[in-house]
Amino acid sequence: MVEIIVKMLFIVLVMMGALLPLITWVERKQAAIMQDRIGANRADLFGIRAIGLLHPAADVLKLITKEDVVPRGANRVLHVLAPVIALVPAIVTLAVIPFGGTYRFGGSDLKLVVADIDWGMLYVLAVGSIATYGAVIAGWASNNNWSLLGSMRASSQMISYEVTMGLSIVGLFMVFGTLRLPEMAAAQDQTFRLLGFLELLGVASPLPAWLDWIRLPAWGIFLQPLGFLLFLACIMAENKRPPFDAPEGESEIIAGYHMEYSGMRFGLFYTAEFLEVPVIGALVATLFLGGWAVPWLSQATIVGGVSQAFGEGFATGFCLIVHVLTFLAKVVFMIWLQMLIRWTLPRFRYDQVMDLCWKIILPLSIANVFVTGGLILLVEGLR
Amino acid sequence: MRALLFYVFGALSVAGALGMVLNVRNTVAGAMSLVLCMVALGGVYVLLDAYLVGVLQILVYAGAIVVLFLFVVMLLNLRGEQLGPERQLPAKVLGVAAAGVMLLAFLVLQPALAPAAELAPGFGGYRAVGLALFTDWVLAFEATSLLLLAAMIGAVVLAKRKID
Numbered sequence: 324m325v326e327i328i329v330k331m332l333f334i335v336l337v338m339m340g341a342l343l344p345l346i347t348w349v350e351r352k353q354a355a356i357m358q359d360r361i362g363a364n365r366a367d368l369f370g371i372r373a374i375g376l377l378h379p380a381a382d383v384l385k386l387i388t389k390e391d392v393v394p395r396g397a398n399r400v401l402h403v404l405a406p407v408i409a410l411v412p413a414i415v416t417l418a419v420i421p422f423g424g425t426y427r428f429g430g431s432d433l434k435l436v437v438a439d440i441d442w443g444m445l446y447v448l449a450v451g452s453i454a455t456y457g458a459v460i461a462g463w464a465s466n467n468n469w470s471l472l473g474s475m476r477a478s479s480q481m482i483s484y485e486v487t488m489g490l491s492i493v494g495l496f497m498v499f500g501t502l503r504l505p506e507m508a509a510a511q512d513q514t515f516r517l518l519g520f521l522e523l524l525g526v527a528s529p530l531p532a533w534l535d536w537i538r539l540p541a542w543g544i545f546l547q548p549l550g551f552l553l554f555l556a557c558i559m560a561e562n563k564r565p566p567f568d569a570p571e572g573e574s575e576i577i578a579g580y581h582m583e584y585s586g587m588r589f590g591l592f593y594t595a596e597f598l599e600v601p602v603i604g605a606l607v608a609t610l611f612l613g614g615w616a617v618p619w620l621s622q623a624t625i626v627g628g629v630s631q632a633f634g635e636g637f638a639t640g641f642c643l644i645v646h647v648l649t650f651l652a653k654v655v656f657m658i659w660l661q662m663l664i665r666w667t668l669p670r671f672r673y674d675q676v677m678d679l680c681w682k683i684i685l686p687l688s689i690a691n692v693f694v695t696g697g698l699i700l701l702v703e704g705l706r
Numbered sequence: 707m708r709a710l711l712f713y714v715f716g717a718l719s720v721a722g723a724l725g726m727v728l729n730v731r732n733t734v735a736g737a738m739s740l741v742l743c744m745v746a747l748g749g750v751y752v753l754l755d756a757y758l759v760g761v762l763q764i765l766v767y768a769g770a771i772v773v774l775f776l777f778v779v780m781l782l783n784l785r786g787e788q789l790g791p792e793r794q795l796p797a798k799v800l801g802v803a804a805a806g807v808m809l810l811a812f813l814v815l816q817p818a819l820a821p822a823a824e825l826a827p828g829f830g831g832y833r834a835v836g837l838a839l840f841t842d843w844v845l846a847f848e849a850t851s852l853l854l855l856a857a858m859i860g861a862v863v864l865a866k867r868k869i870d
Binding site (some may be wrong): 347400401441442445446448449450451452454455456459460463464471474475478479481482484485502625 | 732734735738741745748757758762764765768769770771774776777780781797831832
């Protein structure tokens with residue numbers, strides 16, 4: 324029980340306490356750099372500006388102290404409920420994401436994931452599908468036509484991308500043979516021979532030793548490159564941030580579904596959107612970038628190498644810290660990538676968003692499933 | 707703990723279902739009650755060790771189908787007044803009566819329940835369900851997919867004004 328609470332506190336504090344405020348700063352600063360201007364540096368405390376790092380604190384103060392307006396004719400209960408429905412799924416997704424592997428201390432195993440459930444990835448999809456209601460209900464309950472337009476866009480966009488998001492990772496399930504996220508991450512803590520297929524085909528068997536050395540980490544991105552691109556597009560569309568922000572579309576429908584929200588209620592939508600950035604980062608890192616695994620250095624290698632000099636217990640602890648830091652580094656990389664996409668691409672027109680989903684991503688995901696299945700059968704057959 | 711959670715989720719699902727029937731005037735609130743009912747049912751399934759059914763209940767019914775309901779309700783701006791009192795009242799009466807029957811059944815049957823049978827390892831997981839679905843029940847599975855395909859083709863034909 325204590326162990327679970329400590330793990331929960333760790334992942335929530337890292338994501339919500341450290342990464343979330345930093346992301347609001349990164350968003351502004353990266354925008355400023357990419358648009359060749361100086362950017363957020365106006366919030367100061369006794370003249371100390373700290374390269375704009377005080378802006379997150381100023382944001383929170385501003386949102387908390389602003390008046391909370393519920394428009395006339397709005398459905399009060401649903402208006403209050405909607406931001407909560409939007410935020411909670413982003414937080415509870417963290418429960419199944421492993422931020423480290425399994426470590427043996429003394430006689431007991433320490434598993435760095437809050438809930439190690441057999442249907443972990445289905446849980447992520449199910450929880451994500453509930454988040455749709457946040458946007459949909461917010462627009463309807465506001466009693467405003469612009470908001471309603473935004474929530475119509477949100478509901479059709481999110482439901483479409485949910486379908487393709489599930490399909491785009493079926494290939495990954497087939498490769499790893501599991502839906503359990505810690506097992507997926509552990510499976511990526513290995514390498515595979517880039518030219519191993521030559522041996523299978525009988526061209527060169529056994530493979531010459533120098534070709535045997537050309538190895539890639541067995542990450543999802545190398546085993547399912549198309550799946551990675553499709554999944555990233557789908558999950559970014561689910562988050563409704565640019566270039567998929569048609570539900571908000573400032574230049575068309577003012578602010579879409581959260582137009583009639585103010586103060587901290589708007590802050591909750593804002594938090595949900597920004598929290599999903601590191602959550603998406605963590606999810607993509609776990610599925611496709613090897614999770615906590617250090618490339619080319621498996622857990623056994625690290626523990627074995629360090630324990631020769633410092634002993635088993637120290638080596639395991641060292642490995643744990645290295646793995647958690649590797650995981651966080653990958654999350655930070657994915658955040659940077661999402662910010663880069665966000666400030667590079669302009670908003671898709673609404674029909675383009677739907678076309679991309681149903682006419683491009685859906686057929687490609689289904690093709691990916693069949694090609695992956697065929698390749699798996701071929702490799703099994705040749706073995 | 708498990709029994710307590712089971713009753714909590716069971717009560718929530720009945721409350722959600724009742725909320726949907728009694729909220730005829732406010733269709734969106736009714737749909738949200740249906741979501742509550744579906745999510746609570748998912749919880750009940752998980753507590754009964756039917757993990758896959760539970761998570762699919764939330765993913766498919768709560769997460770997708772009711773969103774489509776809501777989409778249609780908002781698109782057509784459906785209000786309860788369009789139903790008329792002569793159709794609202796029977797729905798409410800039947801809903802409350804069904805809840806009453808459920809409560810009665812619970813009170814009468816609950817003492818007579820036998821202890822649960824031992825489950826096979828992996829019961830209710832995606833492996834067990836998948837194996838059962840594609841070996842013992844493959845005919846039913848294929849028949850269902852044929853039915854869905856027919857429904858899909860029907861919808862396309864109806865939606866397309868001119869077949870070229």
